[in-house]
Amino acid sequence: MIIFFLIVISACKKEISVDENAQSVNQIKSIADSIIQNTKVPGLVAIIIDKKKNINLSYAVGLSDIPNKIPITKENTFRIGSNTKTFTGTILLQLVEEGKVLLEDPLSTYFPNYPKSNNITIRMLCNMTTGIPDYTLIQGWMDAMEQNPAKKWDPTELVNWAFTENFLFEPGTQFNYSNTNTVLLGMIIEKVTGNTLEKEINNRIVQPLQLSRTGLITSGISFPGPFSKGYYLGSYVAGDEQTEVFDYSYIWAAGSVYSTPKELQHYAEALVEGSLLSPKMQLKRLTEVNVIAPNAAYGYCLLKRGSFYGHNGTVFGYTSSMYHSKERASTIIIYFNGMLEIHPDYLFNRIVNLLYGKDY
Numbered sequence: 001m002i003i004f005f006l007i008v009i010s011a012c013k014k015e016i017s018v019d020e021n022a023q024s025v026n027q028i029k030s031i032a033d034s035i036i037q038n039t040k041v042p043g044l045v046a047i048i049i050d051k052k053k054n055i056n057l058s059y060a061v062g063l064s065d066i067p068n069k070i071p072i073t074k075e076n077t078f079r080i081g082s083n084t085k086t087f088t089g090t091i092l093l094q095l096v097e098e099g100k101v102l103l104e105d106p107l108s109t110y111f112p113n114y115p116k117s118n119n120i121t122i123r124m125l126c127n128m129t130t131g132i133p134d135y136t137l138i139q140g141w142m143d144a145m146e147q148n149p150a151k152k153w154d155p156t157e158l159v160n161w162a163f164t165e166n167f168l169f170e171p172g173t174q175f176n177y178s179n180t181n182t183v184l185l186g187m188i189i190e191k192v193t194g195n196t197l198e199k200e201i202n203n204r205i206v207q208p209l210q211l212s213r214t215g216l217i218t219s220g221i222s223f224p225g226p227f228s229k230g231y232y233l234g235s236y237v238a239g240d241e242q243t244e245v246f247d248y249s250y251i252w253a254a255g256s257v258y259s260t261p262k263e264l265q266h267y268a269e270a271l272v273e274g275s276l277l278s279p280k281m282q283l284k285r286l287t288e289v290n291v292i293a294p295n296a297a298y299g300y301c302l303l304k305r306g307s308f309y310g311h312n313g314t315v316f317g318y319t320s321s322m323y324h325s326k327e328r329a330s331t332i333i334i335y336f337n338g339m340l341e342i343h344p345d346y347l348f349n350r351i352v353n354l355l356y357g358k359d360y
Contacts, residue, residue, distance in 0.1 A: 021053055021054060021055050024053075024055065024354060024355060025048075025055065025057050027354055028046070028048060028057065028059070028350075028351055028354065029057075029059055029061075031347065031350050031351075031354075032044055032046055032059055032061050032347065033061055035336075035342065035346075035347065036061050036062040039340065039342050040232070040236040040338065040340055041062065041336045041337075041338045041340060041342060042062050042063045042064075042066055042072070042229075042231050042336075042337050042338050043060070043061065043062025043063045043064055043071070043072030043228060043336070043337050043338075044060070044061060044062055044072070044334065044335065044336045044337075044344070044347070045058075045059070045060045045072060045073075045074055045076075045228075045261045045333075045334070045335055046058075046059045046060075046261075046332075046333070046334045046347065046351075047059075047074075047261050047262065047265050047331065047332070047333040047334075048330075048331075048332055048351060048355075049265065049330060049331040049332075050328065050329060050330040050355065051329040051330070052328065052329045052330075053355070055355075058074050058261070058262075060072050060073055060074050062337075064076055064228040064229060064337065065228075065229050066229070066231065066239070066241075067239070072228050072337060073228075074260075074261055074262065075226070075260060075262075076225070076226055076227055076228040076260065077213055077223065077224060077225055077226070077227040077228075077258050077259065077260050078227060078228050078230070078258065078259070078260075078261075078318050078320070078335050078337060079223065079230065079248075079255075079256075079257075079258050079313075079315050079317070079318040080255075080257050080258065080259050080264060080313050080318075080320050080322070080335075081251075081255045081312075081313025081314050081315040081318060081319065081320055082179075082254060082255050082311055082312060082313040082314065082315075083257065083264070083310070083311045083312065083313040083320060083322045084182075084216070084251075084253065084254060084255045084256060084257040084313070085182045085253075085254055085255070085301040085311055086271055086301055086302060086310070086311050086322075087201050087205055087216070087257055088182050088185050088186055088189070088197070088201075088253045088254070088301060089126055089182075089185070089300050089301020089302060090204075090205065090271065090276050090277065090301070091189055091197075091200050091201065091204055091205070092122070092126065092185050092188070092189060092300075092301070093277055093281055093285060093300060094204060094276070094277065095189065095192055095193070096122075096281070097277065097278055097281050100192050100193075101122060101188065101192055102122065103121065103122050103123040103126070104121050104122070104123065105121060105122050106118050106119070106120060106121055107120040107121070107122075107125070107184065110187070110188050110191050110192075111184070111187070111188075114159070114163060115163055115167070116131075116167065116171055119170075119171045119172070120132070120171045121171075121172070122185075122188070123300075124171055124172055124181075125181045125182075125184055125185050125188075126181075126185065126299070126300040126301055127175075127288075127289075127290060127298060127299055127300060128175055128176060128177050128178060128181055128298055129171070129172050129173070129174065129175055129176075129290070130171050130172075130178070130181055131167040131168045131169040131170060131171050131173070131174065131176065132162055132163070132167065132168075132178055132180045132181060132184075133162050133163075133165045133166075133167070133168060133178060133180065134162065134176075134177070134178035134179050134180055135158050135159070135161040135162040135179065135180050135183075136179050136250075136251070138161055138162070138164065138165060140161065140164065141158075141161045145246065145250060149221075149245050149246045149247070150221055150245075150246070150247050151247055151250075152219045152220075152247050152249050153219075153247065153249040153250050153252070154249075155183050155186060155187050155249075155252055155253070156187070158179075158180070158183050158250070158252070159180055159183055159184060159187070162178070162180040175290055175292050175298065177298075179251065179254040179255065182253050182254035182301065183252060183253050183254055185253060185301070186252060186253025186254075187253075189253075196218065197216060197218075197252070197253055198215070198216045198218050201215070201216045201257070202215065202216075204276075205267070205276065208276075209266060209267060209270055211259070211263045211266065211267065212263075213258075213259065213260050213263055214257065214258065214259040214260070214263045214264075214267065215257065215258060216252075216253075216256055216257050217248040217249075217256040217257070217258060218249065218252070218256070219247055219248065219249040220247060220248065220249075221244040221245060221246060221247055221248070222244050223248070223258040224258065227243070227258070228318075228335075228337040229241055229243045229317070229337060230242050230243045230315075230316065230317020230318045230337050230338070230339070231317055231337060231338045231339070232317065232338050232339045232340055233316055233317075233339060234339055234340070234341075235340065235341070236340060241317070242316040242317035242339070243317055245316065246316055248315075251315060255313065255315050261333045261335065264320075264322055264333050265331050265333045267322075268310055268322050268323065268324040268331055268333065269324050269331055271302075271309070271310070271324065272286075272309045272310065272324040272325070272326055273324070273326055284300075285299060285300045285302060286299070286302075286304075286309060288300070289302070289304050305323060305348075305352075305360075306325070306352065306356075306359070306360040307325040307326075307327040307328055307360060308323035308324060308325040308328075308330070308332070308352070308360065309323065309324060309325070310322040310323035310324055312343070312344065312345050314339060314343065315339070316339060317337065317338070317339055318335060318336070318337060318338075318339060319335065319336045319338070319339055319340075319343050319344055320333075320334060320335035320336070320344055321333070321334045321335075321343075321344040321345050321347070321348045323348060325360075328356065328360070330355075332348055332351060332352070334347050334348060
């Protein structure tokens with residue numbers, strides 16, 4: 001009788017858990033549907049994995065191709081934007097482990113001609129505390145992009161644009177997110193290894209993780225498909241497709257990787273669980289972070305949101321969120337094939353608050 005009673009109680013708890021999960025999944029789908037119905041986002045894909053709650057949701061809604069009314073799918077590739085920074089940062093930290101780079105090395109060790117290069121360290125480049133302006137926000141560079149969107153950019157050109165403006169603050173004293181920092185890291189990686197950044201990402205991350213549809217675009221306007229078409233440049237303009245307009249050398253080490261939602265899930269789990277770095281270096285990466293906003297901190301090319309680590313991304317036509325929590329055994333990957341005022345981080349916030357509350 002006692003045994004039977006315990007079994008019944010256990011079964012009831014399981015049933016309640018299943019019902020709660022089903023309710024949560026339906027709510028997540030409803031929020032995603034609402035975004036498509038009430039905004040100009042063409043389509044979105046969301047992967048939500050929680051191994052403790054036994055949630056495994058892959059959801060796609062909306063369109064991949066607006067004029068032809070082709071639905072977006074979970075198998076499409078997309079541009080992951082600044083999630084690329086985690087790839088670049090991971091390789092840099094691997095080189096530190098190998099003794100080829102020191103986090104306290106000044107930039108002048110590799111590129112002595114840049115202003116204040118003696119005062120800028122590799123660590124500062126990683127954690128966005130150099131004070132170097134973001135070249136993508138400089139009007140002259142933006143004008144050049146608009147005039148010739150298919151121009152192939154050399155990384156040194158991008159960095160030189162940044163140094164046409166004054167430092168935002170003295171190196172090491174404040175935080176400011178700047179794509180220039182990560183481009184410089186890419187240049188350092190190439191100088192130290194003698195290989196292209198594309199080859200290093202392929203050899204050190206893509207191949208070990210067996211990612212067959214992920215890679216860095218060094219130059220060119222296209223990327224491997226089949227892909228979701230990307231739309232808009234920050235605000236809605238009917239028919240404004242941006243899939244193959246700009247040469248992606250413009251963002252390179254800071255944002256030119258493409259992937260699929262499933263492969264990005266696999267990568268995010270490896271990134272945060274620690275299979276790409278030694279336990280010592282991984283601990284350093286996860287703990288040495290600077291608070292930049294409520295419930296948000298930034299470290300070695302890595303964004304922390306509550307117990308979740310990862311990054312987000314925005315490039316022309318595409319926006320994305322990529323986060324994993326080791327504590328929650330949870331991974332959340334989201335992308336929109338639209339660059340608009342609403343960002344996938346909005347959906348990420350809705351999901352984690354729904355599943356875990358404010359203490360996520």
